[in-house]
Amino acid sequence: MIDFGFSFSPSSRINLDKADKEKFLSLAALEPDVLKCMACGSCSASCTAGAFEDTSVRKAILSLQNGLSDDAVKLLNHCMLCGKCTMVCPRGINTRHLILSIQKIYGK
Ligand code: SF4
Numbered sequence: 001m002i003d004f005g006f007s008f009s010p011s012s013r014i015n016l017d018k019a020d021k022e023k024f025l026s027l028a029a030l031e032p033d034v035l036k037c038m039a040c041g042s043c044s045a046s047c048t049a050g051a052f053e054d055t056s057v058r059k060a061i062l063s064l065q066n067g068l069s070d071d072a073v074k075l076l077n078h079c080m081l082c083g084k085c086t087m088v089c090p091r092g093i094n095t096r097h098l099i100l101s102i103q104k105i106y107g108k
Pocket residue numbers: 036037038039040041042043044057058088089090091092093095
């Protein structure tokens with residue numbers, strides 16, 4: 001095979017038909033506001049823990065929607081519950097409360 005000096009990245013495609021949505025629906029029943037998230041990233045940009053660790057409410061919500069709950073829990077492991085993300089969310093989502101509900105439903 002000809003060496004072009006680059007390689008293809010592995011596919012990050014997610015088959016949403018096979019994603020386990022059951023827990024996300026439980027979360028949405030408890031925290032309906034999670035469905036209002038427009039993935040703007042304001043929460044992640046203002047995150048206190050995000051300056052030091054891979055912490056992101058935006059990415060966590062997207063992971064949960066895609067059935068990647070382990071990834072979501074890891075993304076919130078270093079959250080200090082400071083509430084800054086709640087103050088900046090343009091959709092008025094109480095992200096701090098949402099994080100506690102995620103830990104309650106998805107925590108092991
Ligand atoms: S700030 Fe609010 S709307 Fe924006 S990504 Fe975070 S949770 Fe979603």
